[in-house]
Amino acid sequence: MYGRKLSRRDFLKLGGALAATSALAACAPGEENPITVPFETVTQNPVITPEALTSLPPVPMAILALNRLTFGIRPGDVDAFNALGSTDDERLQNFVVQQLNPDSIDDSDFETRYNNAGFETLHKSHEQIYYDHIASNPYDSNDDIYWEWYSKPAYELADATVLRAVFSKKQLVEVLADFWHNHFNIYFWQDDGVPLLASYNRDALRAHMLGNFRQMLEAVAKHPSMLYYLNQNNSSDSGPNENFARELFELHTLGAENYLGVRDPNSVEKDANGISIGYVDNDVYEAARCLTGWRVDDDLGDWEDGVEKTGNFLYYKPWHDRFNKLVLGRYFPADQEDLKDGHDVLDLLASHPGTARHIARKLCRRFISDIPPESVVQAAADTFLQFKDAPDQLKRVMETILLSAEFKASWGGKVKRPFEAAMSMMRALNSDFTRAPGGIHWMLELMGQRLFERRPPDGYPDTRDAWANSMSLLYRWNFAVGLTENWLDDDDTGYRVNSDTYGQTPAEIRTASSLADYWIPRILNQTLPEASRNAVVAVMAQEYGWDEPLPEDHVRYVLPAMIEVILMSPEFQWR
Amino acid sequence: MTKTILPRRQFLQGCSAAIAAMAGAKLTNIAFARQDNPSDTLVVVFLRGGWDALNVVAPIEGDDRGFYEKARPDIRIQNLLRLNDQFGMHPAMSPLYDLYQAGRVGVVHAVGLNVDTRSHFDAQEYIELGTPGSKNTASGWITRHLQASGISSILPVLSTSGMPTSLLNFVPTVSLSTPEEFSLWDNGLRDSHINALRQMYAGESLLHRAGARTLDALDIVSPLSGGYEPSNGAYYNNDEFGIQLKTVAQMIKLDAGLRVATVDFGGWDTHEYQNSGDGGYMADLLNSLASGLANFYLDLDSGYTDKLSVVVVSEFGRRLVQNESYGTDHGHGSVMFTLGGSVNGGQVFGNWPGLHNDQLYDRADLAVTTDYRQVLGELLSKRGNNADIESVFPGFSGSYNPLGIFR
Numbered sequence: 001m002y003g004r005k006l007s008r009r010d011f012l013k014l015g016g017a018l019a020a021t022s023a024l025a026a027c028a029p030g031e032e033n034p035i036t037v038p039f040e041t042v043t044q045n046p047v048i049t050p051e052a053l054t055s056l057p058p059v060p061m062a063i064l065a066l067n068r069l070t071f072g073i074r075p076g077d078v079d080a081f082n083a084l085g086s087t088d089d090e091r092l093q094n095f096v097v098q099q100l101n102p103d104s105i106d107d108s109d110f111e112t113r114y115n116n117a118g119f120e121t122l123h124k125s126h127e128q129i130y131y132d133h134i135a136s137n138p139y140d141s142n143d144d145i146y147w148e149w150y151s152k153p154a155y156e157l158a159d160a161t162v163l164r165a166v167f168s169k170k171q172l173v174e175v176l177a178d179f180w181h182n183h184f185n186i187y188f189w190q191d192d193g194v195p196l197l198a199s200y201n202r203d204a205l206r207a208h209m210l211g212n213f214r215q216m217l218e219a220v221a222k223h224p225s226m227l228y229y230l231n232q233n234n235s236s237d238s239g240p241n242e243n244f245a246r247e248l249f250e251l252h253t254l255g256a257e258n259y260l261g262v263r264d265p266n267s268v269e270k271d272a273n274g275i276s277i278g279y280v281d282n283d284v285y286e287a288a289r290c291l292t293g294w295r296v297d298d299d300l301g302d303w304e305d306g307v308e309k310t311g312n313f314l315y316y317k318p319w320h321d322r323f324n325k326l327v328l329g330r331y332f333p334a335d336q337e338d339l340k341d342g343h344d345v346l347d348l349l350a351s352h353p354g355t356a357r358h359i360a361r362k363l364c365r366r367f368i369s370d371i372p373p374e375s376v377v378q379a380a381a382d383t384f385l386q387f388k389d390a391p392d393q394l395k396r397v398m399e400t401i402l403l404s405a406e407f408k409a410s411w412g413g414k415v416k417r418p419f420e421a422a423m424s425m426m427r428a429l430n431s432d433f434t435r436a437p438g439g440i441h442w443m444l445e446l447m448g449q450r451l452f453e454r455r456p457p458d459g460y461p462d463t464r465d466a467w468a469n470s471m472s473l474l475y476r477w478n479f480a481v482g483l484t485e486n487w488l489d490d491d492d493t494g495y496r497v498n499s500d501t502y503g504q505t506p507a508e509i510r511t512a513s514s515l516a517d518y519w520i521p522r523i524l525n526q527t528l529p530e531a532s533r534n535a536v537v538a539v540m541a542q543e544y545g546w547d548e549p550l551p552e553d554h555v556r557y558v559l560p561a562m563i564e565v566i567l568m569s570p571e572f573q574w575r
Numbered sequence: 576m577t578k579t580i581l582p583r584r585q586f587l588q589g590c591s592a593a594i595a596a597m598a599g600a601k602l603t604n605i606a607f608a609r610q611d612n613p614s615d616t617l618v619v620v621f622l623r624g625g626w627d628a629l630n631v632v633a634p635i636e637g638d639d640r641g642f643y644e645k646a647r648p649d650i651r652i653q654n655l656l657r658l659n660d661q662f663g664m665h666p667a668m669s670p671l672y673d674l675y676q677a678g679r680v681g682v683v684h685a686v687g688l689n690v691d692t693r694s695h696f697d698a699q700e701y702i703e704l705g706t707p708g709s710k711n712t713a714s715g716w717i718t719r720h721l722q723a724s725g726i727s728s729i730l731p732v733l734s735t736s737g738m739p740t741s742l743l744n745f746v747p748t749v750s751l752s753t754p755e756e757f758s759l760w761d762n763g764l765r766d767s768h769i770n771a772l773r774q775m776y777a778g779e780s781l782l783h784r785a786g787a788r789t790l791d792a793l794d795i796v797s798p799l800s801g802g803y804e805p806s807n808g809a810y811y812n813n814d815e816f817g818i819q820l821k822t823v824a825q826m827i828k829l830d831a832g833l834r835v836a837t838v839d840f841g842g843w844d845t846h847e848y849q850n851s852g853d854g855g856y857m858a859d860l861l862n863s864l865a866s867g868l869a870n871f872y873l874d875l876d877s878g879y880t881d882k883l884s885v886v887v888v889s890e891f892g893r894r895l896v897q898n899e900s901y902g903t904d905h906g907h908g909s910v911m912f913t914l915g916g917s918v919n920g921g922q923v924f925g926n927w928p929g930l931h932n933d934q935l936y937d938r939a940d941l942a943v944t945t946d947y948r949q950v951l952g953e954l955l956s957k958r959g960n961n962a963d964i965e966s967v968f969p970g971f972s973g974s975y976n977p978l979g980i981f982r
Contacts, residue, residue, distance in 0.1 A: 231846045231900060239899020243846045246905070250694055256710075262691035262937055281693060281937075415782055446756065448737050455841060456623070458696060468785035469738040469750035470792050474759060477772070481760040528775075535774035539767050561764040565771045570782050 056412035056574065061088035063525050064411050067575045068367050069099055069402070070171035072416075072424020078525055088408075096402045099172035100210060100395050110168040117163055117435050121153040126199035129153050130224070130311025133195040135300060153198035154188055158451045161201075162436035165423040173206070176398075178419070179366050180205045181452065182459030183359075184220045184252060186229045188452040193228040193296075196311070197452060200225035210395040213359065214350035214388065217252065221346060222313040224296040230457060233295045235288060236319035245288035247457045249279050253349035255358030265326065271353070276328040278354060286325045290332065290341035293320030315339050328352070351388050356381035360397065362462070367401055369413025370463040376406035414575040415464040418447030421476050425483050425567050428523045431499040437490035440497065443482060446475040480567035484560040501563050502556055510549050512541035516562065523566045532569060539565050614724065614960040615915070616827050618836045618885040619717070621703075621739065622864070624843030625695060627857060627903050628892030628910040629941060630850070632684055632923070634930065635663040642930040646896040650850055650903070658682060662923050667858035668865035671914075674872060678920040679880075681913040681980045683950055685925050687891055687943040693905040695844070698890035702947060703740035705968050715741035716951065716967050717835050724961040730795055730831040735819035736839040749792040753822050754799035757792070769793070799825055809874035816840045816863050820871040827879055834959075840864065843889060847900035868914055880916035884958040884981065886950060887912040892941050895930060908941030911950055917958060917982045924978045946974065953977040 062081040066073045084098075085091040098104060121129065133153060139146035165174050186200060204223040208216035220226050221244075227233045230244035250256050258278040260268060265282040276283070297314035299307035307314065315338055325332040325341065328348050332341055349355055360380035364372035383400040387393040401407060416424060422444060425431075444450045448467070454460045461467070482488045489496035509518050516537040520528055528536065537546050540562040544550055550558075566572065630652050634640045639661075644651050655663025656672050662684065664672065674680045690708045692698050701707040705716025714722075718741070721731060734742060734750040742748045751757040759765055769790060776786030803825050811817035816838070823836045842860055849857045868885065875883055888911050893903035908928070913920070928934050928942040936942040948968045952975050955961045965972035 231902075234847055234900040236899060241846060241898055241900055241902075242904055243844075246694070250696070256694060256697055259692070259694060259697065262693065281691075446752075456695070464781060465743065466738060468781050469734065469748065470785065470789040471750045471752060471757065472737065473785055473789050474751075474757065474793070477768075478760045481762055481768075485762050487760075531777075532775045535771035539764065539771050542764075542767070558764065561762055561767065564762070565768060565775075568768070568772060569775045570778065570780070570786065573782055 058409075059411050059526060061092055061408070064408070065092055065095055068407075068414070069095070069175060070427075071165045071174060071420060072427040073525055074427045075430060075522065092408070093403060096172075096399065099170070100398060102170040102173045102210075105169050107169045110164070113163060113167050113434075114160070117159070119156045119160060121195075122156050122160055122198055122202075124153070124198075126196065126203060126224075127310055127312060129195050129199055130309075134193075134311060135309050151194045153195040154452070157198040157201055158188075158441060159436045161451055162423070162440060165419075166426045166431070166433075172398075173209075175366075176209045177201070177206055179363070180209045180216075182454065182462075183362060184216075184226070185454055185457050185459040186225050186452070187455045187457075190225075190229040192233075192298075193225050196223070196225045196228075199223075208394075210392065210398070212389070212391055212393045213355075213384070214346065216394075217346050217350050218343070220252070221248070221291075221342070222294065224298070224311060224313065227294065227296050227313070232291060233298075235292050235294070237289070237292050237321035240285070240288040240292050240321065242284055242288040245291055246284045248287065248345075248349065249284055251458055253355040253358065254279055254352060255354065255361075257358060257361075258352075258354035265329070268329070270329050274329055275348065275352065279328060282326075283328055286327045286332075287345045289321040289323075289325050290327065290345045293317060294342055295319065351385070353381065353385060356384040356388075360384055360401075363397065363401055364406075365462050368404075368407050368410045372413075373406045376401060376404045379404060412574065415467065416573050416575045417460065417462070417467055418444055418449040418472060418476060419451065420575060421573060422447070422479050422483075424572075425480060426497065426499075428567070428572075429483065429499040429501060429563070430504060431483060431497050433495060433497040435493070435495045437488055437493065437495035437497060439482065439488035439490060443475060443479045443488070446471070447479070448472045476573075477564075477568045480564045484564045484567070502559055505555075505559065510552075510555060511547050512544060512550060513537050513546045515540050515550075515555070515559065519563055520566055523563070524569070524571050526571070528566075528569065528571055532571070536562055536565050536569075614834055615882045615884045615917070615958040616833050616836065616879075617954060617959055618823060618838065618883070619741065620838045620840060620864075620868075620885060620887045621699075621741075622843050622887065622889035623695075623699065623839060623841040624845075624889070625698070625891045625893060625905055626843040626889040626909065627845055627849060628684070628889075628906075628908065629895060630857065631665050631668070631861065632658065632662050632682055632910045633665075634661060636661065639927075639930045642895070646930075648897070649901050650897045652850075652853055654853055658923050661927065665858065665861050666853050667861040670862070670865040670869035671912075674869060674914065675921055679872065679914060679916070679918055681918045681920040681922060681924060683911045683913070683924045683945060683978065683980065685908045685928050685941055685943060686911050686945040686947055686950060687907060687909045689943055689946050693891065693907070695890055695905070700740055702888065702890060704743070705741075705948070705951075706970075707946075707948075713744055715739070715743040715745065717741040717837070718743060718745040719967045720955055720959060720961055721745060721747075721834065723963045723966045724834075724959065730792075730826060730829065731834045733823065733826050733833060733836045735822050735836070739837050739839065741837060747788060749788065749795075751792065751796060751822065753818060754796050754803075754825060757796045758800060759793060795829070795831060799829070805870070805874040806877035807873050809870040811870055811874075812863060812866060814863055814867075816867045817870075820867050821874075824871060824874045827875060827883070845893070845902050846898065846904060847902035849902045868912075872914060882916070884915035884917060884954055885913065886954055887914075888947060888950075894940055895935060896939070906940035907936040908943045909947075911947065913950070913954075913980050915958070915981075919979055919982055924980055945978070946971070949976065949978055950980060953979075953981050957981040 062078045066077050066081060081091055081095055084094040133150055137146055137149055139149055168174060181201060188197060200223050204219040208219055230247055231241045232244035235241040250259060260278040260280050262281045265280050268276040268280060271277055293316045295314050295316050297308050297310045297312045300309050322335050324334045327345055330348060361377045364377050364380060380397050380400045383397050387396050441450055449460055484499055484501060486498055509515055540558055542558060633652055633655055634643050635655055652665055654666050656666055657663050671680055688698055688701055688707050690701060700710050703715050704712040706712040730749060732748050734748055735752060737750055772790055776783050811821040819838045826833050845857055889909055891907055892909035893906040898904055926944040928944050932938055948971050952964045952968060955967060956964060958981050964975050
């Protein structure tokens, strides 16, 4: 369940950060691909052409690759990319290899920033976080500081995530961390385990996202954050809670595209190995039974036998349903050894062709297009299956996608979502900050994509139509204003973002048209259509002539307004 | 976060008269003629998560009360507000009880989707696309309604929470949380910004059209940012739902031809500890819902309720039997509410299937005896000035058989 918020009211007392707007559980995005509908067929579908993916003129490979594999182009990035080879293919190949081997990247500047950011909790192990912030929180729960201390690791994770997105050179890692957190989504304010979000993100996701999917799946399924979030922690033989099992099938592995509804499991077609080609409700119930007894070692009240309070995963045999089960056509005998029922379910799911296609499609949607070509989806799914036992399975899947012909021809397939738009603006302006001020998070909330605050388990949508709404777009524009004017700050902590656009402008450029023609390519790495370029010049010129030297005061005060317009342009929103 | 006082403002004050004049030329007041709106304003409230319909409207007598109590020993509701001889409403919904008795609130029980799914995301999509069983539909049901009935007004549709699937592919949608928040930050050159944005967003892509629509909406909404005084002493809770309804009321009173508003209210996925006696988590949600709707009606009972029709829908109801976590898992049949000046209220509509094991869907959940499209179809044809049910709900018009919920 993602709805309960017994303690959120207490968190709200912490002030500023969350007060502004409603964090709503909005609806899920759809899978675009057709599904087989087993029962009721719709006699006639309304055929309204969906928004065709915009066909834009191709851009240089550097721009495509940097937009897709990073959180936006920094000054100097394009030159660095072009130095990686003599042909586009060679440059892309080298860039992808570099980004997929993050240990090879010198990230010392970022590491210095990270050390200066003063994070107090992110170095702690999972057990330590549980002990310090949950089991032995030293403060009185009636005081705000108790809740501040309780949620501190999660808040620090959010700040560190912004810091990495803007400054780390291991950009693909950051893009993937964002993808996988949304794939295995956990809501920041879920009950019981808020501080554990930090260890979840690090130990269950980041540790595996260039590794093996089966291992990641198990790390996720056993992580206390997930056990709490989807009620697995309360699931026992006498009352299995099917919440986690359902999302395990529907979101984490097979996907809704392989859901065949409420029907007799015997009626489902089997593949060559006797495994069902899709899943039905009965599979969810049976999997829930397999997973009974998977819980958190969290006996804070000291009243359960055989349960301590380490905060670790615990297989609690008294709650496990020992009888036989049937999942996806596979028979599970009674009294299998400890944990085997659950592990077998994960094995079945992680090696299923339906899972391979679902994960491949989502990755292609992230990196190629809202509606990715089936050819590349299938190629990525093939890699996924071929290397299902390999320790670098997901790295190989990424290679298949990023080096594909479909990837190279995909400009226009993606629009930045709010988080990407905001991060890319800070990167484009060389904005500087020690720690992300509350203003950044608050603006992301108004845009509808505050970090880790998607409440339902499906993660934030990854298609443009979900974000092309007026409130979200307006606050994207406001972010451009707030960032460039240096308004993004935080009263409580004193953190602020500084974007010195005036200081980054060569002193000899002083007419409206030359300033526009300097900053447009500096930010966009391409030109604007004539009318848009002229609109930018007009903002800079105000009452002056376009080619007349501008007074220094005028440059100083109007330059940010001109830069804001460039950041607000449709061209900046393509990814 | 704070907005620092702008040095540029001072700079501009010392500037040429031309800039000053431009900076002050912002439209501060747009008067809308009361548009001749052929339809009610339809307000669609979607309760995300699948609300526990059997604790919202529960049996009060007979065998079904027995089945209900037996299945829910720890979470049954006791002190229900009597709706008729058969059903009572959760006591936390008392703010709506007077309106029910006055005939302004109608209830439809055992309503929902006639397809087999217990997935939130499938069920929400089926309902919002208006094509149960198919997710391969390129537009939402409200989109097709507005396309079929024609749009001429300035502000045809408002969403107070992002872009719901029911409005998929309807670019004229304006989404905003509150008028106060819906403004372009002013760095002292805002009009200059707006001029440039108009130029840059004059294109055909989804992004361009969304940008142009946002600029239009700014023109409409910016005069409203001065605060809002609800009529008749109505009071909106400062919660997700209350804030959204207040915004919708403000937009209705603009007389800008608002045809449809969508409101989202999440948090209904009650897998554990859903109540404590007649109170607790879900009771708080229900009270928020009922109090919000009652005050919304009160506020608009100032000349607007004759052309107001509200429907409340969730993706499914929940299992009859409680689970071991004192909650309920995903189920099937649900309950819908309607509210408005033209509702034939004070009644519970639908065919009650019963709660005996043999009467349950999949021997587990309240069955669906009324397709949710019966309710929405009647809403459109009687209150939305749109008799073309087939274009909104393809394949359904043959089964359309209005229950008489709306006049």
